[in-house]
Amino acid sequence: MTTLSAQCPSCAAPIEFKAGSSIVVVCAFCRSAVARTDRGLEDIGKVAEIVESQSPLKLGLKGVYKDARFELTGRAQIKHELGGVWDEWYATFSNGWVGWLAEAQGRFYLTFYQPLQEGMQLPSFAGLQLGQVVNEIPGQTPLMVQEKGRATTVAADGEIPYKLVPGEQFEYADLAGKQNAFATIDYSIDPPWAFVGSQVTLGEIGLADAKLYEREAKRVTSAAMGCPNCGGPLALNAPDSAMRVTCPNCSSLLDVNEGKLTYLKSLTPPPDAPDFVAPIGAEGTFAGDVKVKIIGATVRSVTFDGIKYFWHEYLLYNPSIGFRWLVHSDNHWNFVEPVNAADIAQDNVFTAGSTVDYNGRKFKIFQDAPATVEYVKGEFYWRVEQSETVRAIDYIAAPMMLSQEISANEVNWSAGTYMTNDEVEKAFGISGLPKPWGVGPNQPFTGQFYYKWGALPLLALIVVAIFMIPFTGLTSTVLNETLMLPPSAAPQVQFSQPFEIKGNRNIRIAASAPVNNSAADLDVDLINDQSQEIESVSIPISYYQGVEDGESWSEGSTGNDATLSSLPAGKYTLRVEGTTENVPAPLPITLKVEQNVNRGVNFCCALLILAIVPILGLFRKFSFERSRWRDSMFGSSSSGSDDE
Numbered sequence: 001m002t003t004l005s006a007q008c009p010s011c012a013a014p015i016e017f018k019a020g021s022s023i024v025v026v027c028a029f030c031r032s033a034v035a036r037t038d039r040g041l042e043d044i045g046k047v048a049e050i051v052e053s054q055s056p057l058k059l060g061l062k063g064v065y066k067d068a069r070f071e072l073t074g075r076a077q078i079k080h081e082l083g084g085v086w087d088e089w090y091a092t093f094s095n096g097w098v099g100w101l102a103e104a105q106g107r108f109y110l111t112f113y114q115p116l117q118e119g120m121q122l123p124s125f126a127g128l129q130l131g132q133v134v135n136e137i138p139g140q141t142p143l144m145v146q147e148k149g150r151a152t153t154v155a156a157d158g159e160i161p162y163k164l165v166p167g168e169q170f171e172y173a174d175l176a177g178k179q180n181a182f183a184t185i186d187y188s189i190d191p192p193w194a195f196v197g198s199q200v201t202l203g204e205i206g207l208a209d210a211k212l213y214e215r216e217a218k219r220v221t222s223a224a225m226g227c228p229n230c231g232g233p234l235a236l237n238a239p240d241s242a243m244r245v246t247c248p249n250c251s252s253l254l255d256v257n258e259g260k261l262t263y264l265k266s267l268t269p270p271p272d273a274p275d276f277v278a279p280i281g282a283e284g285t286f287a288g289d290v291k292v293k294i295i296g297a298t299v300r301s302v303t304f305d306g307i308k309y310f311w312h313e314y315l316l317y318n319p320s321i322g323f324r325w326l327v328h329s330d331n332h333w334n335f336v337e338p339v340n341a342a343d344i345a346q347d348n349v350f351t352a353g354s355t356v357d358y359n360g361r362k363f364k365i366f367q368d369a370p371a372t373v374e375y376v377k378g379e380f381y382w383r384v385e386q387s388e389t390v391r392a393i394d395y396i397a398a399p400m401m402l403s404q405e406i407s408a409n410e411v412n413w414s415a416g417t418y419m420t421n422d423e424v425e426k427a428f429g430i431s432g433l434p435k436p437w438g439v440g441p442n443q444p445f446t447g448q449f450y451y452k453w454g455a456l457p458l459l460a461l462i463v464v465a466i467f468m469i470p471f472t473g474l475t476s477t478v479l480n481e482t483l484m485l486p487p488s489a490a491p492q493v494q495f496s497q498p499f500e501i502k503g504n505r506n507i508r509i510a511a512s513a514p515v516n517n518s519a520a521d522l523d524v525d526l527i528n529d530q531s532q533e534i535e536s537v538s539i540p541i542s543y544y545q546g547v548e549d550g551e552s553w554s555e556g557s558t559g560n561d562a563t564l565s566s567l568p569a570g571k572y573t574l575r576v577e578g579t580t581e582n583v584p585a586p587l588p589i590t591l592k593v594e595q596n597v598n599r600g601v602n603f604c605c606a607l608l609i610l611a612i613v614p615i616l617g618l619f620r621k622f623s624f625e626r627s628r629w630r631d632s633m634f635g636s637s638s639s640g641s642d643d644e
Contacts, residue, residue: 106322111197296378332440334416363395503569512559
């Protein structure tokens with residue numbers, strides 16, 4: 001690397017251009033931005049001191065990306081038009097690449113200048129729309145406009161590869177694509193330039209060992225800069241990101257700007273809004289042993305049919321991961337993280353039944369309404385305003401919820417994961433949280449066991465029944481004989497021929513007779529010829545028919561049967577004692593004795609008993625889903641299973 005040494009034209013201090021692509025270097029002594037031109041060095045103005053942060057990055061830090069080594073040789077600090085700053089680090093690569101590593105809210109984006117194809121021209125800033133796909137930028141994935149705004153370069157350090165002008169305003173647009181693809185359009189250049197890359201982790205660029213800048217949270221005291229309204233002291237948990245803070249002593253909303261506090265207004269919580277459950281400053285540990293602190297809380301509301309519904313949102317902060325949210329509504333909880341808008345496939349029209357796809361799951365629309373900030377407490381990384389309103393659209397696939405918030409200049413997506421009271425209590429080491437009301441929008445149904453696993457015995461029963469049919473369905477006839485029963489109202493006794501019965505098999509005795517508007521009552525005894533033990537059954541036979549009011553009718557049957565369980569093996573004889581009614585002549589009675597009769601009664605009874613559990617489980621699930629969608633703007637039209 002060739003080093004150009006020179007003297008600062010403002011203070012004559014030594015300066016060095018180490019990177020060949022560097023155009024501006026910031027003098028470490030007088031903070032002048034010195035540009036090298038074809039006519040020599042030019043002082044283009046003073047830059048402000050870098051606002052130190054908890055960033056793990058610093059000048060001189062070395063990493064690697066796609067097998068190419070790089071060094072952070074410069075840093076520009078840029079102020080958003082709505083307040084707050086972000087850092088853009090100039091990365092000089094050993095192979096000649098020039099990259100920018102942007103850092104904002106705990107996330108990192110590495111981009112490189114991307115030339116356009118000949119004849120292509122980027123859309124104008126005025127003509128660019130949120131959600132628009134910009135096809136003019138070459139790449140592997142479509143890029144969607146996620147944010148557009150104006151910013152000002154306020155500070156710099158080290159070497160910069162462009163002519164940085166302190167205090168210069170410029171317009172920009174941020175775009176996102178699938179698989180963390182990222183791009184920025186810089187409208188400070190005519191025609192505008194595109195910088196394309198991806199969101200990265202420090203580990204992916206060889207900076208996993210970079211340490212957070214250790215320093216105590218800035219404390220504003222009455223001796224220094226107390227609350228402009230009451231003079232009371234306050235502390236900032238995220239001093240590098242805070243743009244709004246409320247005074248814990250007088251509930252004033254204060255603007256934070258480069259360490260200065262400005263009184264805006266006094267806040268009063270809505271009289272009908274519920275109190276905060278979690279205190280500011282509470283620390284908790286969530287999935288992956290991530291430790292966070294509650295630094296801010298908001299009361300938000302939506303209005304349906306003239307009724308205002310409130311919920312709480314707690315802002316969580318960890319310097320290494322940035323900001324997260326814990327949402328509390330009707331005593332249901334959700335842990336919320338930002339997601340890439342380009343990873344979400346959505347319908348074009350937000351109507352009942354519309355869906356979005358994310359991570360292979362389909363989410364159903366639950367709510368689409370203006371959400372309003374009613375009250376705030378603590379500190380925030382944006383210029384929160386009481387009564388500010390955004391369009392909020394929620395989609396659910398339990399236990400997850402996707403939320404889209406649309407403002408004038410930005411579209412943000414976030415993913416919430418349902419948490420039980422026990423999980424929240426464990427995370428914060430507390431107890432006694434109030435019990436949830438009703439069914440939460442993305443609360444998972446926990447009774448799948450009853451209708452999923454409860455169906456397994458049913459399936460097993462059916463499989464066994466099918467398997468056993470060939471072995472149990474071999475019915476054999478051991479007696480088929482006709483006896484003549486004299487016409488008499490007095491009991492008449494008849495005996496059958498002896499027959500052989502095999503043990504451990506059921507027995508069916510069937511009797512039939514040509515009765516017509518008559519009847520025969522048979523008492524049948526099954527007599528063991530050896531032991532003289534008797535098993536008795538009653539087999540009535542009756543059949544009547546006629547015409548009444550021109551309509552034919554009939555009742556009864558010319559046959560009937562009775563079944564016995566297994567009997568000991570041996571020879572048996574039937575003793576039949578019968579009486580007749582309206583029988584003028586001897587009545588032939590046909591008797592059939594069968595063994596190993598396949599009957600479905602036991603199977604049906606077992607099937608019915610085993611079906612009780614899964615049926616009750618399905619009923620519970622139906623009731624659960626009905627309760628869930630009762631609170632949706634789109635009602636039961638979108639109801640169904642969301643937690644399969």
